[in-house]
Amino acid sequence: xxxxxxxxxxxxxxxxxxxxxxxxxxxxxxxxxxxxxxxxxxxxxxxxxxxxxxxxxxxxxxxxxxxxxxxxxxxxxxxxxxxxxxxxxxxxxxxxxxxxxxxxxxxxxxxxxxxxxxxxxxxxxxxxxxxxxxxxxxxxxxxxxxxxxxxxxxxxxxxxxxxxxxxxxxxxxxxxxxxxxxxxxxxxxxxxxxxxxxxxxxxxxxxxxxxxxxxxxxxxxxxxxxxxxxxxxxxxxxxxxxxxxxxxxxxxxxxxxxxxxxxxxxxxxxxxxx
Amino acid sequence: xxxxxxxxxxxxxxxxxxxxxxxxxxxxxxxxxxxxxxxxxxxxxxxxxxxxxxxxxxxxxxxxxxxxxxxxxxxxxxxxxxxxxxxxxxxxxxxxxxxxxxxxxxxxxxxxxxxxxxxxxxxxxxxxxxxxxxxxxxxxxxxxxxxxxxxxxxxxxxxxxxxxxxxxxxxxxxxxxxxxxxxxxxxxxxxxxxxxxxxxxxxxxxxxxxxxxxxxxxxxxxxxxxxxxxxxxxxxxxxxxxxxxxxxxxxxxxxxxxxxxxxxxxxxxxxxxx
Numbered sequence: 381x382x383x384x385x386x387x388x389x390x391x392x393x394x395x396x397x398x399x400x401x402x403x404x405x406x407x408x409x410x411x412x413x414x415x416x417x418x419x420x421x422x423x424x425x426x427x428x429x430x431x432x433x434x435x436x437x438x439x440x441x442x443x444x445x446x447x448x449x450x451x452x453x454x455x456x457x458x459x460x461x462x463x464x465x466x467x468x469x470x471x472x473x474x475x476x477x478x479x480x481x482x483x484x485x486x487x488x489x490x491x492x493x494x495x496x497x498x499x500x501x502x503x504x505x506x507x508x509x510x511x512x513x514x515x516x517x518x519x520x521x522x523x524x525x526x527x528x529x530x531x532x533x534x535x536x537x538x539x540x541x542x543x544x545x546x547x548x549x550x551x552x553x554x555x556x557x558x559x560x561x562x563x564x565x566x567x568x569x570x571x572x573x574x575x576x577x578x579x580x581x582x583x584x585x586x587x588x589x590x591x592x593x594x595x596x597x598x599x600x601x602x603x604x605x606x607x608x609x610x611x612x613x614x615x616x617x618x619x620x621x622x623x624x625x626x627x628x629x630x631x632x633x634x635x636x637x638x639x640x641x642x643x644x645x646x647x648x649x650x651x652x653x654x
Numbered sequence: 655x656x657x658x659x660x661x662x663x664x665x666x667x668x669x670x671x672x673x674x675x676x677x678x679x680x681x682x683x684x685x686x687x688x689x690x691x692x693x694x695x696x697x698x699x700x701x702x703x704x705x706x707x708x709x710x711x712x713x714x715x716x717x718x719x720x721x722x723x724x725x726x727x728x729x730x731x732x733x734x735x736x737x738x739x740x741x742x743x744x745x746x747x748x749x750x751x752x753x754x755x756x757x758x759x760x761x762x763x764x765x766x767x768x769x770x771x772x773x774x775x776x777x778x779x780x781x782x783x784x785x786x787x788x789x790x791x792x793x794x795x796x797x798x799x800x801x802x803x804x805x806x807x808x809x810x811x812x813x814x815x816x817x818x819x820x821x822x823x824x825x826x827x828x829x830x831x832x833x834x835x836x837x838x839x840x841x842x843x844x845x846x847x848x849x850x851x852x853x854x855x856x857x858x859x860x861x862x863x864x865x866x867x868x869x870x871x872x873x874x875x876x877x878x879x880x881x882x883x884x885x886x887x888x889x890x891x892x893x894x895x896x897x898x899x900x901x902x903x904x905x906x907x908x909x910x911x912x913x914x915x916x917x918x919x920x921x922x923x924x925x926x927x928x
Contacts, residue, residue, distance in 0.1 A: 530838035
């Protein structure tokens with residue numbers, strides 16, 4: 381496959397939030413990338429509207445906004461709080477012109493051990509948020525997270541499980557695919573067939589290091605780990621996804637390096653995928 | 655459910671291998687436990703035959719031997735080496751009178767990214783080992799390991815995937831269930847139905863701590879984490895498993911404490927499960 385950098389988007393967490401969003405966008409454009417996926421924290425210093433204009437003027441596409449989520453809760457008061465915050469996330473995604481809002485749905489609320497109950501809360505909240513998002517152009521993207529986050533970050537840990545949530549919410553709700561979370565799953569191909577391309581709202585890559593020293597911030601640069609990224613990318617493409625690929629690396633290592641260097645290595649490694 | 659300690663077995667790794675096997679067995683008996691699951695390293699200082707006699711004389715049952723495995727390999731020479739070592743493991747299990755030899759099947763061999771190929775190697779080696787085990791009374795138990803070990807320890811990461819391996823090897827090959835590896839899986843109940851009780855060769859418990867500070871040696875004592883152990887135990891029982899429950903905690907914390915104290919806490923926490 382011949383790759384070109386305009387098919388690559390940068391998730392801003394990859395650069396460790398060392399630069400403000402406008403500077404990151406300029407650097408992405410200079411590197412030749414086609415897109416950018418900001419985080420809500422990027423929008424604290426630059427309003428979504430200003431960010432949207434800056435990104436568009438730089439010649440980039442916004443591929444998604446990170447992130448809504450942590451929907452699981454301990455009762456009505458917390459539910460209201462969570463819902464309010466996530467409605468604001470939808471509004472920010474809309475103002476930013478993001479086609480998708482990525483959700484890390486939340487794990488077990490403190491003091492509970494009820495995974496099924498947590499999953500039901502996720503469906504409940506996404507239904508309310510889906511209603512809020514109607515007409516905004518923002519689609520909700522459920523991201524299945526690696527099973528090692530089931531306790532504290534996400535009770536949705538496989539593509540199949542994420543699609544169950546989508547099915548329960550609305551036809552236009554989709555999934556965010558991340559190689560880091562899904563590479564091990566022997567059912568991935570079935571999940572991709574079930575997702576159909578129109579429910580795949582994004583495709584994120586990085587690598588799994590052996591050994592992994594930290595469960596959150598030790599992701600690897602593409603090529604430095606054990607994930608067959610070329611093979612997975614082929615699967616995702618064969619399932620019909622023809623959108624942009626987003627690099628998202630949470631790493632204490634890469635997040636502290638010179639952002640321009642990291643960006644350049646991301647570009648080189650993306651192009652090197654067969 | 656009323657629990658009694660004779661339905662509890664101790665996996666010796668839980669005590670951090672601070673004591674020789676005979677002393678651990680005596681302590682288990684004193685605590686009122688019904689079984690013990692040694693590791694091969696325990697048998698370096700006490701032959702399987704002597705260990706078998708000591709354990710029997712102490713009034714305990716051997717529930718399994720830990721462990722065979724690391725079957726994935728980089729070529730014929732390594733395959734022969736792996737096969738030889740695992741044949742010895744089968745022989746040791748037989749001499750110990752263990753009804754099952756537990757397998758941690760191995761992850762990706764160094765330099766490869768081929769999960770499917772690794773899984774095929776596991777089936778190949780288990781077929782050869784199954785032949786070797788014939789007539790010994792030792793059954794091969796495939797243990798699905800948590801997906802966070804897919805790179806370096808086990809390419810079999812769900813009960814469904816382990817049962818696929820069993821299906822491909824022989825009808826009397828079974829699975830070792832471990833709450834730590836399986837608790838997050840929404841397909842667990844389906845897997846248990848498919849396993850039928852006669853393929854469940856063991857049921858191990860411990861807890862998942864939040865946060866988990868180390869991917870290998872930060873397992874929790876039952877009750878200290880987020881796993882709904884009572885619920886899982888019910889599922890396993892409803893699937894027809896009526897064998898003993900084994901506590902297996904890999905923990906830098908518990909493995910350094912006074913073994914007698916750890917054993918006592920294991921017993922208390924087991925009895926406290928509803």
